[in-house]
Amino acid sequence: MFDKFREECGVFGIYGHPEAANMAYLGLYALQHRGQESAGIAVSNSQRLRALRSMGYVAEIFTQDALATLPGHIAIGHTRYSTAGESSVGNAQPLLIDCVHGQVGICHNGNIVNARELRDDLVGHGSIFQTNSDTEVALHLFARSKAASVEDALIEAIAQLSGAFSFALITKDRLVAVRDPHGFRPLALGRLGDAWVVCSETCAMDLVGATYVRDVEPGEVLFIGPDGPRSVRAFPPAPSAHCIFEHVYFARPDSEVFGRSVNEVRTDLGRQLARESAAPADVVVPIPDSGVCAAIGYAEQSGVPMRFGLIRNHYVGRTFIEPAQSIRHFGVKVKLNPVRSLLKGQRVVLIDDSIVRGTTSRKIVKMVRAAGAAEVHVRISCPPTISPCFYGVDTPQRSELIAATHSLEEIRRYLGADSVAYLSLEGLLSAVTPESGRYCTSCYTGNYPVAFPRDQQAYLQLALKLDGRPAQVAEAEPVA
Numbered sequence: 001m002f003d004k005f006r007e008e009c010g011v012f013g014i015y016g017h018p019e020a021a022n023m024a025y026l027g028l029y030a031l032q033h034r035g036q037e038s039a040g041i042a043v044s045n046s047q048r049l050r051a052l053r054s055m056g057y058v059a060e061i062f063t064q065d066a067l068a069t070l071p072g073h074i075a076i077g078h079t080r081y082s083t084a085g086e087s088s089v090g091n092a093q094p095l096l097i098d099c100v101h102g103q104v105g106i107c108h109n110g111n112i113v114n115a116r117e118l119r120d121d122l123v124g125h126g127s128i129f130q131t132n133s134d135t136e137v138a139l140h141l142f143a144r145s146k147a148a149s150v151e152d153a154l155i156e157a158i159a160q161l162s163g164a165f166s167f168a169l170i171t172k173d174r175l176v177a178v179r180d181p182h183g184f185r186p187l188a189l190g191r192l193g194d195a196w197v198v199c200s201e202t203c204a205m206d207l208v209g210a211t212y213v214r215d216v217e218p219g220e221v222l223f224i225g226p227d228g229p230r231s232v233r234a235f236p237p238a239p240s241a242h243c244i245f246e247h248v249y250f251a252r253p254d255s256e257v258f259g260r261s262v263n264e265v266r267t268d269l270g271r272q273l274a275r276e277s278a279a280p281a282d283v284v285v286p287i288p289d290s291g292v293c294a295a296i297g298y299a300e301q302s303g304v305p306m307r308f309g310l311i312r313n314h315y316v317g318r319t320f321i322e323p324a325q326s327i328r329h330f331g332v333k334v335k336l337n338p339v340r341s342l343l344k345g346q347r348v349v350l351i352d353d354s355i356v357r358g359t360t361s362r363k364i365v366k367m368v369r370a371a372g373a374a375e376v377h378v379r380i381s382c383p384p385t386i387s388p389c390f391y392g393v394d395t396p397q398r399s400e401l402i403a404a405t406h407s408l409e410e411i412r413r414y415l416g417a418d419s420v421a422y423l424s425l426e427g428l429l430s431a432v433t434p435e436s437g438r439y440c441t442s443c444y445t446g447n448y449p450v451a452f453p454r455d456q457q458a459y460l461q462l463a464l465k466l467d468g469r470p471a472q473v474a475e476a477e478p479v480a
């Protein structure tokens with residue numbers, strides 16, 4: 001409903017725990033924000049792998065009875081919002097196969113940018129695909145490997161992949177964690193008693209009671225068995241390109257990703273935003289929940305008090321019934337409501353983390369004005385988003401991104417705000433880390449650290465789940 005980029009997946013894995021499926025369930029529960037379309041868990045009891053996957057939220061799928069069907073001491077789990085591959089239970093993960101190397105299951109966060117080419121080649125050599133997800137390519141490469149051991153076959157398979165991938169894999173006696181050589185998406189390693197845990201974000205470790213040990217390094221493959229983790233380097237060294245949007249929006253603020261507290265980074269972004277573009281105002285109001293940390297930093301730096309002038313209804317389900325006589329801006333109103341007593345007559349600075357199409361922001365500005373605000377100044381704690389992502393994030397095409405097609409003044413007029421300002425790229429990088437070269441910033445620059453296939457339109461078809469059909473490019477709403 002909100003106008004945001006969408007992270008597509010969260011992964012979790014555990015080795016050496018008598019209640020592995022239950023732990024995976026809890027881990028996925030903490031990672032639900034990374035994907036809400038489907039979820040799944042695969043387990044091993046050393047004899048065989050079993051999996052349960054379904055559409056829906058983690059808590060809906062994994063009842064006590066369902067978890068009881070998943071005995072074992074190794075588990076992997078996945079929450080998914082699809083980017084590559086359409087939304088269907090067939091594409092839900094973990095994907096499981098049985099091949100010459102035995103049973104293996106895989107969970108993937110990211111996007112394999114050469115999946116189409118690899119798939120065409122595999123199909124040309126007789127492979128039959130069960131899904132249209134990019135992840136299945138890795139399994140076919142594994143199954144076709146002539147390597148003598150499971151470990152060598154896995155390394156041979158993943159060494160052919162390009163793009164963004166944090167994998168959790170399961171065999172009958174191993175948990176395997178893999179991170180692409182650029183380290184696009186996060187993957188952390190932790191300890192829970194004698195058990196080992198890997199997960200997309202540390203908030204999942206907090207829930208199961210695990211302790212963070214370290215990040216799985218970019219380009220590292222960790223085979224976790226009875227003797228603990230064994231690290232293998234599967235790729236030549238590559239420049240790191242951590243997704244900066246994890247810090248801006250995707251990750252939970254109670255997580256640590258890429259070695260930094262998300263909460264602290266977001267608060268720093270707000271401070272930096274105030275240094276760069278403070279607005280004359282009486283009150284700072286975050287757009288909940290994504291703008292809260294930045295608003296705290298902005299208020300701290302600017303000296304303008306922060307108030308919760310917009311209240312979010314946390315109990316809205318995925319669908320709601322709108323009356324036949326439709327209510328204007330119903331979709332936003334059902335989720336957000338203004339606190340008139342805080343906004344009336346005030347010069348308001350509205351803080352949000354990002355603007356994609358601008359459609360929701362425009363409605364929120366209207367809502368704040370209708371509540372009596374004297375002025376509305378919009379401040380965004382990241383630079384203008386001008387390019388789509390090809391590394392595992394659901395983004396519209398470039399033509400739909402308001403900042404790619406409109407000037408700052410046009411955006412201001414479209415939003416109906418008194419002023420609009422974004423954080424500079426330099427400001428973002430300085431708040432995230434002094435080593436600015438470590439991050440992917442492609443959605444702000446259009447410079448991609450890993451090349452995607454030359455036919456960008458065909459690639460977008462895949463990335464936008466429009467396989468085989470012409471891309472539907474929505475026209476941007478006219479500028480007022």
Ligand code: SF4
Nearest residue numbers: 243244389440442443
């Ligand atoms: S393009 Fe943007 S969203 Fe995608 S990986 Fe890079 S920083 Fe993250």
